[in-house]
Amino acid sequence: VxxxxxxxxxxxxxxxxxxxxxxxxxxxxxxxxxxxxxxxxxTSVVSWDIDIAAKLIGAGAATVGVAGSGAGIGMVFGSLVIAYARNLSLRQQLFSCAILGFALSEAMGLFC
Structure with a gap:
């Protein structure tokens, strides 16, 4: 059993x-x-090695995409701080645009 x-x-x-x-x-x-x-x-040993190499290349490509997403999010919020410093009266509109930029950058990272 x-x-x-x-x-x-x-x-x-x-x-x-x-x-x-x-x-x-x-x-x-x-x-x-x-x-x-x-x-x-x-599978043969050569095919096994090729499969492992393909998996590692795919993982590396996904890591590069996630790093790009992190850089994009940093740029969005860095620009938000600069925009706040220039014109504080547009704070609510700038924040709405920043959240939209954050969501789009984060979505690209999730797709990777």
């Missing part, structure tokens, strides 16, 4: 994260007759 229950709750994505070196080893649950959920995805 234990091996079959583990096989039913084992996420399918976990089978894709196993390295090709470990996929040749038989697990202790493989003797279970209801072992259906875990399916091995066989």
């Amino acid at each position: 234990r091996c079959c229950t583990w096989g039913l709750i084992w996420p399918v994505s976990a089978s894709f994260l196993n390295s090709p070196e470990n996929s040749s080893k038989q697990s202790s649950y493989s003797s279970c007759p209801l072992w259906v959920v875990k399916q091995e995805f066989q």
Whole structure:
């Protein structure tokens, strides 16, 4: 019962994260007759390395996008402070525009 229950709750994505070196080893649950959920995805070592490199490149590109969003938010509020210093009577209108600029910059960061 234990091996079959583990096989039913084992996420399918976990089978894709196993390295090709470990996929040749038989697990202790493989003797279970209801072992259906875990399916091995066989790739070569070169393909495995390319997959890891692609994931790291994607993570780096997302980080650059989030850093750009942070710089945009800093520019919006820096400009707000300068505008307050020049004309304090437009405070409410300037703040509304600054919040809109903040929301657009933050949305670009979230999309990254």
